[in-house]
Amino acid sequence: MTALTNLTMASALDGLAKKEFTAVELAEAHVRAVESARPFNIFITETPDAALSMAKASDERRAKGEAGPMDGLPIAVKDLFCTKGIATTAGSKILDGFMPEYESTVTSQLWRDGAVLLGKVNLDEFAMGSATITAHQGETVSPWSPGQPGQWDRKIVAGGSSGGSAAAVAARVALGATGTDTGGSIRQPAGYTGTVGIKPTYGRCSRWGIVAYASSLDQAGPMTRTVEDAAIMLRSMCGFDPKDSTSVDLPVPDFRAALTGDIRGLRIGIPKEYRVEGLSAEIDALWTQGIEWLKDAGAVPVEISLPHTKYALAAYYIIAPAEASSNLARYDGVRYGLRVEGGSLAEMYENTRGAGFGKEVQRRILVGTYVLSAGYYDAYYNKARQVRTRIKWDFDEAFKSCDVILTPTAPSTPFAIGEKMDDPVQMYLNDVFTVPINLAGLPGLSVPAGQGADGLPLGLQLIGRPFDEETLLRVGQVVEKAANVTALPPFMA
Amino acid sequence: MSLDKATVAKIAHLARIKVPDGELESLAGELSQILTFVEQLNEVDTTDVPPMTSVAAQKLRRRVDAVTDGGYTPQVLSNGPETAEGFYVVPKVVE
Numbered sequence: 001m002t003a004l005t006n007l008t009m010a011s012a013l014d015g016l017a018k019k020e021f022t023a024v025e026l027a028e029a030h031v032r033a034v035e036s037a038r039p040f041n042i043f044i045t046e047t048p049d050a051a052l053s054m055a056k057a058s059d060e061r062r063a064k065g066e067a068g069p070m071d072g073l074p075i076a077v078k079d080l081f082c083t084k085g086i087a088t089t090a091g092s093k094i095l096d097g098f099m100p101e102y103e104s105t106v107t108s109q110l111w112r113d114g115a116v117l118l119g120k121v122n123l124d125e126f127a128m129g130s131a132t133i134t135a136h137q138g139e140t141v142s143p144w145s146p147g148q149p150g151q152w153d154r155k156i157v158a159g160g161s162s163g164g165s166a167a168a169v170a171a172r173v174a175l176g177a178t179g180t181d182t183g184g185s186i187r188q189p190a191g192y193t194g195t196v197g198i199k200p201t202y203g204r205c206s207r208w209g210i211v212a213y214a215s216s217l218d219q220a221g222p223m224t225r226t227v228e229d230a231a232i233m234l235r236s237m238c239g240f241d242p243k244d245s246t247s248v249d250l251p252v253p254d255f256r257a258a259l260t261g262d263i264r265g266l267r268i269g270i271p272k273e274y275r276v277e278g279l280s281a282e283i284d285a286l287w288t289q290g291i292e293w294l295k296d297a298g299a300v301p302v303e304i305s306l307p308h309t310k311y312a313l314a315a316y317y318i319i320a321p322a323e324a325s326s327n328l329a330r331y332d333g334v335r336y337g338l339r340v341e342g343g344s345l346a347e348m349y350e351n352t353r354g355a356g357f358g359k360e361v362q363r364r365i366l367v368g369t370y371v372l373s374a375g376y377y378d379a380y381y382n383k384a385r386q387v388r389t390r391i392k393w394d395f396d397e398a399f400k401s402c403d404v405i406l407t408p409t410a411p412s413t414p415f416a417i418g419e420k421m422d423d424p425v426q427m428y429l430n431d432v433f434t435v436p437i438n439l440a441g442l443p444g445l446s447v448p449a450g451q452g453a454d455g456l457p458l459g460l461q462l463i464g465r466p467f468d469e470e471t472l473l474r475v476g477q478v479v480e481k482a483a484n485v486t487a488l489p490p491f492m493a
Numbered sequence: 494m495s496l497d498k499a500t501v502a503k504i505a506h507l508a509r510i511k512v513p514d515g516e517l518e519s520l521a522g523e524l525s526q527i528l529t530f531v532e533q534l535n536e537v538d539t540t541d542v543p544p545m546t547s548v549a550a551q552k553l554r555r556r557v558d559a560v561t562d563g564g565y566t567p568q569v570l571s572n573g574p575e576t577a578e579g580f581y582v583v584p585k586v587v588e
Contacts, residue, residue, distance in 0.1 A: 101568040203549045216548060245553050314531040325508060332509070334581050336572035345584045346509070354511030362510055366501070366520070367527055369508040380531065385544030387537050392545065425530045441548030466550070 004029035005172040005493055009073050009229040012175060016062065016072045023062070023072030027055035027116050030074040033173045033493030034118055039149040040141045040491070042167045044079045045087050046119040054116040061114065070236050071114025076174040078165050079120040080127055081107050081220075082209040086117075090211040091125040091135030094356025095337045104209025105241045106178060106220045113236040118174050121164030125358045126328065127185055127213045130430040131417070132163025134360045139417055140164050142193055143171035143489040144456055154416040156456065159189030159430075165223045166193040172492045176224040176233045180210060182217045183316050184410075184434025187446035190223055191409030191459025194448040194485060196230045197223045198473070201466045202441035203248035206241030214323035215246075217316075217438040227447060227477040231255035234469065250467060258470035259477050264298030266475065269402030273309040274433060276411065283408045283458060286450050290406055290460045293482035294475065304398040304405065308391045312436035313428055315391065318371050318384035319439075324361075325368025331356060392440045399465050404475050407433050409459035413452035433461060443469045445476045449483040457487070495525045 004026050007015065015021055031048045051074060058072040082088050082100035089095045103111075111117075124134045133139040142158040158167040162179030166189035169177050179186035181199035190197025198221045205220040212218060222233035235256070240249040270291060275284065291301050333339035333352030340355045342348035357365065371380035398405065410430055437444040443466070446459040460479055464472035496504075498517040501524060505512040512520060547553070566579050575582040 098572055101565070101571060203551075242554075242556070246547070246549055248549060248551060308537065311534055311537055314534050317527060318531050318534075329509075333574060334583055337574075339574035342584065345586050348584050349509040350506075350511040353509055357510065362512070363520070363523060363527070365508050365510065366504050366524060370496075370504050370524070370528075373504070373507065382544050383534050383537075383539065384531070385546070386539035386542040387534050388545040389542050390537060390539065392548065425526055428530075439548075 005033045007175065008226050009070070009175050009224060009232050010226070012073055023055040023058035023116065024052065026072055027051045027074050030118055030174065037171050037173045037491070037493045040143060040167055040171065041138050042121055042140055042164045042171065042173060043076070043119045044089055044091070044122050044135070044137050044164070047086060047117050050086070050117050054111070058114050058116060068112065068114035070110065070232065072116060073114070073175050074116045074118050075110065076118050076121045076165060076168040076177040077107055078123055078162055078178050078180060080123060080180055080211045081178060082211070083107055083117070083120065086120065088120065088211070089137070090127070091123045091137060092356065092358065092361065093136040093338060094331045094352070098336045102209060105206035105243060106210065106237050109239060110178070110236050115236070121168050121177060123164055124161035125361050126211065126324070127161040127180055127182060128324070128360055128364055129160045130184070130188060130427055131157040132160040132189070133157065133417055134358050136358065140167050141417070142167055142414060143491040144193060144414070146490055149491055156414050156416055157192065159192035159414060161185040162197070162223060163189045166190055166195055166197070169193070169195045169223050169225055170489050176222055176229055178220060178237070179223045180218055180220050181438065182213050182320060183438050184431040186221045186223060187434050187444055187459070187461055188410050188430060190446040191461070192414040192457060194457035194487070194489070195223055195225055196227050196445070196447055196476070196480070197221065198230050198234060198445040198469065199437070199443060200234060200238060200469055201443045203246055204238045204467070204469070206239070206244040206247045208241055208243040212327040214320040215327060216323060217320060227473055227480050228256060228259060231259060231473050253470055255470060255473055258474050260474060261478060263294065263475050263478050266299045266404065266471070267402040268294050268299050268301045269304035269398055269405040270301055271304050271306045271309065271398070271405060271407060273306050274407045276432060279408070279411050280452070282452050283411065286458050286460065287406070287408050290449060290479060293479060294406065296482070297478045299475070302402050304402055306394040306398055306436070308387065308394050309436055311387050312391055312439055313432055315384040315387040315439060316435045317367070317428060318380050319388065321364040321368035322372050322381050323368070325365045325372065328361070328365055388439045391436055395440045395442060403465070404471055405463040407461045407463065409433060409446040409461040413454055413456040413458060437463055442466060443472050445472045447476045447479045447483070448485045449479060450485060451487050455487070496521045496528065
């Protein structure tokens with residue numbers, strides 16, 4: 001029998017239904033996996049007791065014939081989702097000691113459907129980053145790093161900001177994990193760790209109870225080892241929530257039923273502007289291979305144009321910091337988290353925020369404050385929002401001649417911790433292929449598709465029409481099957 | 494766009510973030526780099542293009558203006574660094 005930690009969600013559900021093992025056995029195996037993966041610094045808070053009691057309750061439900069669609073499946077939760085009575089830090093010192101009194105809508109739906117919590121996982125502070133290296137609790141190391149745990153030559157990044165989620169899934173510590181994606185924070189770490197990650201359409205998943213970064217861009221989504229598992233988990237995470245004013249009141253499809261494998265006649269858009277400078281030859285080759293796989297399955301590639309692609313990062317690095325500077329104004333040392341005393345109220349605010357926020361978060365708040373300040377609002381913020389409109393129009397136009405778009409997920413294989421760190425702009429370029437999708441509010445999926453010459457994973461990204469996650473997942477599974485990636489990370493718990 | 498130390502100090506004050514004097518210079522350099530990077534947006538013709546306010550093709554929903562829940566003072570205050578008698582406590586504001 002396959003190790004319990006190496007199962008997919010689909011096969012674990014089968015095994016539970018056939019009584020081959022219990023949810024408690026599954027949870028125990030995963031709790032041991034969490035412990036064995038500690039050198040990778042994946043978890044900020046481990047919750048073994050919660051895992052075992054939730055698993056016990058799951059077995060009881062199943063015995064009564066009341067098992068939910070994810071009943072008994074152990075998952076990790078990005079430490080950006082508020083979990084009632086379990087510390088939630090957003091990777092920041094400023095949320096030191098914060099214990100939510102409420103549960104985020106997305107996690108409450110996962111528990112409603114029977115999922116089991118293993119713990120809260122690492123991220124870039126306030127989800128601002130592409131490598132999971134900026135959290136107050138330290139950096140996460142990818143299970144793809146060559147060598148023995150703790151004795152790595154190069155510590156490979158897991159991507160970010162949902163790097164703890166990606167590492168947990170790749171290292172066989174969790175069957176799946178929640179992520180959030182503001183500019184690529186689900187898809188890029190999925191690509192970097194050989195896992196599957198989907199950012200649904202803006203409005204699909206409730207943002208209520210998720211620590212806000214940039215509200216017009218943030219979306220939650222699942223990270224898993226297969227496209228089928230992503231379909232299972234996405235269904236539980238989605239759904240209308242009156243508590244989020246941007247939540248969309250649409251029925252949630254059975255995404256798994258959409259995985260028919262039949263993509264005959266579908267038009268696959270290939271945006272010529274994504275052949276950017278600095279795109280590595282191996283990624284270009286993989287992209288071409290991806291087009292061939294889809295052609296072999298009966299789809300029709302069509303060249304499309306997204307002329308404003310090159311401006312997406314610049315627009316993002318105005319809009320996201322602007323929204324962040326406003327969202328993060330709430331951390332003031334009064335209502336929760338860290339307080340550093342000062343002689344006056346203003347001094348207390350400044351001391352608290354100076355000590356509580358890390359460097360990258362401070363940089364983004366300052367950029368946001370600047371672009372929203374009197375005299376610069378039109379030149380920066382409004383200009384960026386106008387460019388955002390043009391980027392959205394580009395996609396509207398492109399989807400007149402195609403049904404789904406295929407691109408690489410990231411411009412290179414993952415780098416090592418310590419590389420690319422000096423220049424913030426250089427770091428931002430990791431997100432060049434993922435950011436436009438957030439600006440346009442579209443669904444995006446990253447599927448593992450191969451390895452680079454360095455043996456590290458490479459992903460392909462699919463972009464869909466608004467609320468057409470079904471087509472996205474269907475095409476994604478065709479890519480997954482054609483790529484048939486068999487390489488495994490050097491470390492598996 | 495290049496920011497000087499004084500401007501960075503002013504922004505930091507607006508953002509209520511204490512930045513030590515010794516870090517203003519390097520921060521000015523980093524912020525200038527970012528602002529230079531985003532200046533490429535000026536190449537885009539945005540004449541008559543509306544600034545995006547909502548990416549979803551729907552209007553914000555309105556809710557009934559009514560009290561539907563409440564009475565959670567202890568929970569609301571439970572994370573406060575300093576509280577007393579149902580209030581948050583902050584340094585003295587009015588002399």
